[in-house]
Amino acid sequence: MRLRLLVLACLLAPSANAITFQTRLENAQWQVEGDQFECRLSQAIAGFGKGEFVRRAGEQPTFRLQSPDRWFGTGAATLLAAAAPWQPERNDLNLGVVSVAGGDIPFNSSQLQAGRLLTGLLEGRSPVIRHRTLQGGDALEVRLLPARFGKAYEDFRVCTTKLLPVNFEQIRQSQIGFPAGDIALDALGQAKLDIILQFLKADPSVNVIQLDGHSDNSGNRLTNRDLSRRRALSVEAYLIANGVPKEQITVRFHGERYPLVPNSSEANRAKNRRVTLRLDRGPAAVSATAAPTAPAS
Template structure:
């Protein structure tokens, strides 16, 4: 990217924030632009404060791709559809803006979140010297309004952001809180795929000790009689529980239930469907107690 000269930077920094074409424009003066990187293994954030408005922020949660959003200290933006652009910098004559489509603006401190595709394209644009730009209208009166982030000082912050994202967990809580492992072969032993799924759950549990309740629900298909199916579902749940305990999960954090063939995922009308019904469902919770939703009484895990 061709860097602007000091003289051009000084000229651009002296431009007023109110532009006739758009009524109100929020943009930090060039000499005061800063990028901030924050995060942990659950979420990484790359943001630029915007003078008198709030901030523009890239957010990447564990298990997801990046999205872009604004944080507004005041309710400047009206509801509706705002235009999102990767805008050419003023010091790059001859380059046009890239229209990335619209975002739906609502109320609140974070009026919108972009799609993952829009977020990734805005990051690429910043590396090319482009500015994330939101064009909309004000909350009252419908006057044109734009919010612009500037690409200066971006490379170092982006490298720090990449360092943060490299440490993200493979999943976030919303993705892992409800899962299941299958027993497609009809037995009660965990196969490699089941163990791999459980290892992902274990990775999250070790990272977030506030998740202190695990409910296991064993299931079977309708191939055998009712008593046999109920015992199979119990032994499957038991196998999952023993694997979790062997990898450091306290027994008192686990509740185990088994239901036989009573709650199929799909109709037991083919071998493929019966394989889907042979499973153990896993529910993670941060609450002090796991509420029972099925009529079967919990079975102690010890």
């Protein structure tokens, strides 16, 4: 074991023309934090900040670095799953580039890259990021270590089982469809609303709900306007029946005036028969019945 540590220290020592950040092997620790909105699996990097995997509700994990000193220059950094020094039969895996934009969090990897990094860590590989410094353009390498990763990864997986099925960005504007000529919610519409209701119960700060009813152009204007109104009211009634205060909901209706797509086919008309549900944070909206000039689409 002492020989392994000696080899590791030699191979990971910064070269004369490079700046390298990593935590000493004996100090490397992985930490898991999270709630029903987000889970994080991180390792502190001595002198730099930290690297972390972040899985938000409704998404797969991504990988990122955080550094208050903003070491990275802008451009494309190389992301590697580096082989352990005591496994000479393995090569480093080049996972491609990440786009560095600067700031405290210089980049976020793709979900595919993060998945391959997690697999690599379970195999004893190290996430490595190679780039250039913001000042001077010197070669820069940041490395995380796989030490004590297995138990932390299991804790991370347990955290992810408690995540909500969606995050706010995924539902802040949703479409609830309706069959032709119908005003009743079908099973798919109820299922969509049930997911939204689950999020609303978890995050009471989302307390502004705007409903915009729409129709296709199959009927006359008055019939279409009434259909769009009754569809919006059907969604409102479902939300209220499931615990949403009525004062948090604004209902508007527009008939056929604002189609998503041209009413040129049955498939397109089906897309236009909808209620758009828009969520926001703030004081409860005041109910309004006047049609707006720019409705939610």
